[in-house]
Amino acid sequence: MPPHWKALAGQVTLFEEEKEIAEAAESAMANYSFNQKKVDTKKQRRSKAVYASVDLNSVSTGESRSLGPELVGHAAWQQLELDQLLDDCGFSPTEQALAEAAVVGRLIAPSSDLASWRWLRERTALVEMLSVDLSHIGKDAIYEIADLLLSNKTDIERGLRIREANLFSRPHQVFLYDLTNTYFEGSAKKNELAHRGKSKEKRTDCPLVTLALVVDDAGFPIFSQIYEGNKSEPETLKDILERLNKDASLKWQEIYP
Structure with missing residues (x-):
């Protein structure tokens, strides 16, 4: 042997x-x-186990809430210093807490603004981690914070890129770019971007908007853009390249040392 x-x-x-x-x-x-x-x-x-009978009909639960994913989302929010970033954009402490609730909620339970509001009130322990009590907010607050985040999208995206580069320092070499679209079930007559086009969800009967995303070779987002629903990659590529050239003024060698 x-x-x-x-x-x-x-x-x-x-x-x-x-x-x-x-x-x-x-x-x-x-x-x-x-x-x-x-x-x-x-x-x-x-x-050595000791067993006892339990009447399952007599067992009830109350105020049960999810915790695990929320801890991860909250830790990532803090590591990226997003409250400070939003403060630089002029967000109040309540708006910062609402922004975290909306963003983390979309990551954990992606759905509509109304569903996110219900999730925040009924299903998550995230409200106990925030610096501001949001337990009694109305649903309109979720709609309003989404609009406020969108209006500050450019500054938020740039700030996130700098923070991510500081956390994950590496050479910056390649950009990847792609489009998708989503549809409105209503007429969307007052939405200037809503147009008919080829729906990637096979809903050509509905008006669409086109969503563009640029990422680096590691998958980190560079920036996003919303276009009319009838736009394609060739039509938007020039605009994307011009945006990248404009952002070169941020001195990539400093952002990505």
């Missing part, structure tokens, strides 16, 4: 094995011992 096989079998050899084989055998034995200990502990716990 080879020496390392003997070690795995719990036997001791009189001769030294090759170093790599010996280390592999020791690692395998340690892993085996650890797993065996877990199995033995589980058996002991089961043998």
Whole structure:
């Protein structure tokens, strides 16, 4: 029997094995011992278990809320210093808290503004992490903060790029660009961007808007843009390149050292 096989079998050899084989055998034995200990502990716990009957009809819950994804979203929000970024854009503390609620809510439970408001009131523990009490806000506040975020989109996107570059420093080389679109179920007559076109969701019976996104080679967003619903990549590429050239004034070598 080879020496390392003997070690795995719990036997001791009189001769030294090759170093790599010996280390592999020791690692395998340690892993085996650890797993065996877990199995033995589980058996002991089961043998000592005490069971009691529970009437499931008598059990009820109240105010149960999600916590795990919210902790991740809140930590990312803080790491990106988004409250400071929004403060620089003129957001009040209440508007900053509303913005976090709206953004994190869309990440965890993507849906409409109305559904996000219901999620915030009924299903999430995020309200307990915010600096401002939003437990009694009305649904209009979610619509209003979405409009405020959109009006500050350019400054927010630029600020995020700088923060992400500081957190993930690396060479900046390639831009990737693509379009998609979404539809309105109503007539959208007062929306200047709503036009008929080829719907990627097969809803050519509805007016559309086109959504453009530019990312770098690692997938980090550079900026986004909204166009008329009948626009295509060739029609918008020139505008995107001009926007990239304009943003070059931000000194990419400083943003991406």
